[in-house]
Amino acid sequence: MDDPFLAALHRFAMAEGGDHFELVRPMALLADALGRVVPAPEQRRTTLPVVDEHLAATLETGVGPAADLARMIAPRTSWAAPYPEYAGEPDMDAMRLGYAYSPVIGAAYDAVSGGAATPAYLSDEVFVGMVLQGPGITYPPHVHKAVEVYWVIAGTADWQKGDEWSTHGPGTAFLHDTGVRHATTTRSEPQLLFFAWVTDPGCAPVIVRL
Ligand SMILES: [Fe+2]
Numbered sequence: 001m002d003d004p005f006l007a008a009l010h011r012f013a014m015a016e017g018g019d020h021f022e023l024v025r026p027m028a029l030l031a032d033a034l035g036r037v038v039p040a041p042e043q044r045r046t047t048l049p050v051v052d053e054h055l056a057a058t059l060e061t062g063v064g065p066a067a068d069l070a071r072m073i074a075p076r077t078s079w080a081a082p083y084p085e086y087a088g089e090p091d092m093d094a095m096r097l098g099y100a101y102s103p104v105i106g107a108a109y110d111a112v113s114g115g116a117a118t119p120a121y122l123s124d125e126v127f128v129g130m131v132l133q134g135p136g137i138t139y140p141p142h143v144h145k146a147v148e149v150y151w152v153i154a155g156t157a158d159w160q161k162g163d164e165w166s167t168h169g170p171g172t173a174f175l176h177d178t179g180v181r182h183a184t185t186t187r188s189e190p191q192l193l194f195f196a197w198v199t200d201p202g203c204a205p206v207i208v209r210l
Contacts, residue, residue, distance in 0.1 A: 003039065009128070010034045013196075016149075019117050022102050022175050026133070026149050029198040033125035035104055043118040046078040048100045051135040052192075056190035058132065058154035063170045066151035066194040070130055073120065077102040077130065080110070080117035081160050086207060091130050096155040098134030103127065107202065127201035131193040133157070141183040144205040146197035155191025159184050181208050 001007040010031055017027030029181040039112075059071050079100040086092035101118040103110045107129040108115050119129075126148070133139065133155075141160060155170035161176065176182050178199070185194075195204075 001034065005069070006034055006037055008062055008069060008072060012069060014172065015065065015107040015173070020173060023173065023188060026147055026175065026196070026198045029147075030126055030196050033123060033198070036125065037121045037123045040119050040122045041106065043078065045076075048079050050098050051079045051100045051132055054134060054190040055192070056130055058190055062153035062192055064151070064153065067153045067170075068151055070194055072190065073104055074102075074130070076120050078103055078117045080113035082112045083205075083207075084114040084116070091138070092207065093136055094165075095139055098137040099139060100132045102130045102132075104129045109202065111202065113194060114160065121132055123201070125201065126198040130148055131195060132190060133184065133193070134190050135186050135188050138185045139183055141181050141208045142205045143179050143181050143208055144197075144200075145178050145203040147170075147178055148197050148201040150176070151194045154193055155186065155189045155194040157184055157186045157189075157191045 001010055001075055013027040013031040017024045029193060059074055062070060078138055079102045081096040082101055083092055103117050104119040105123050106119040107124060108122055152170050152172045154170055158165055158167050162180060
């Protein structure tokens with residue numbers, strides 16, 4: 001693997017699979033797919049106010065190998081708000097004001113942002129990226145078919161998985177299996193996350209309201 005970022009991500013996937021039993025299969029899928037990832041054509045880079053306000057500081061204070069990956073790729077990524085199809089719904093409008101994500105490896109047309117952001121690398125097998133969630137923002141409960149792993153780079157926040165809420169900070173890794181409902185609420189600080197969907201990268205997340 002000649003590309004320095006892809007090589008670093010491959011080493012990271014192998015190491016994470018070795019460190020966490022539940023990540024063995026997800027990280028094997030990611031590592032395997034990385035061998036078929038190709039660079040995307042260079043595109044106009046996009047940003048959002050929450051990114052301009054918090055990205056530099058969260059990158060600087062971020063800890064762990066996921067932070068190293070984020071610092072490596074951040075200069076080449078573009079950012080957008082997800083879920084344009086939910087615009088006009090109050091909780092989603094509130095979220096989208098303070099929540100940005102950046103596709104790093106994904107499809108040429110980024111469906112989650114309605115094409116507003118473009119990935120740095122192309123794959124139809126995995127979807128890898130970063131999330132920047134500003135302070136006091138709730139990402140409502142949602143589900144998706146994709147098996148998802150998150151790594152917290154910076155910021156301590158409240159996380160829901162199934163019916164359970166817990167509080168986590170930098171260095172935490174989460175696995176959300178297919179169909180498991182999850183949510184995240186930030187407190188007084190922003191959080192920067194690295195994520196990977198290792199199956200079903202084209203699936204559409206669905207917000208769950210009871
Ligand atoms: Fe998710």
